[in-house]
Amino acid sequence: MGHGIIAWIIIGLIAGWLTGKIMKGSGYGFFMDMIVGLVGALVGGFLSSEICLGGVGEHGLIVSIAIAVVGAVILTWIVRLISGKSTA
Numbered sequence: 001m002g003h004g005i006i007a008w009i010i011i012g013l014i015a016g017w018l019t020g021k022i023m024k025g026s027g028y029g030f031f032m033d034m035i036v037g038l039v040g041a042l043v044g045g046f047l048s049s050e051i052c053l054g055g056v057g058e059h060g061l062i063v064s065i066a067i068a069v070v071g072a073v074i075l076t077w078i079v080r081l082i083s084g085k086s087t088a
Contacts, residue, residue: 007061012038015068022069023076036079040072047071 016037044067 007064008038008041009034011041011061011064011068014065015040015072018065018069019072019076022073023080036075037068037072040070040075041068042071043075044068044071047074 012034014037016033016035019036019040020033041064047070048067
């Protein structure tokens with residue numbers, strides 16, 4: 001089951017917002033959180049397909065959001081490691 005562009009935007013918004021709430025510290029702003037969510041969906045989809053769980057577009061909306069959030073959390077963690085941005 002594939003998602004259309006509107007669903008990807010919704011998944012990105014939700015994943016970015018949830019990642020901002022899960023990760024301690026300040027977020028990156030509305031648009032950057034959305035971008036982190038969308039890129040996180042790609043990261044999460046890649047990781048889930050590598051461990052044979054299927055990609056983001058192969059599941060329903062809720063599972064796709066969960067996979068995107070996991071990817072966005074990993075991406076945020078890596079970005080903070082590289083940039084040296086504090087988590088507090």
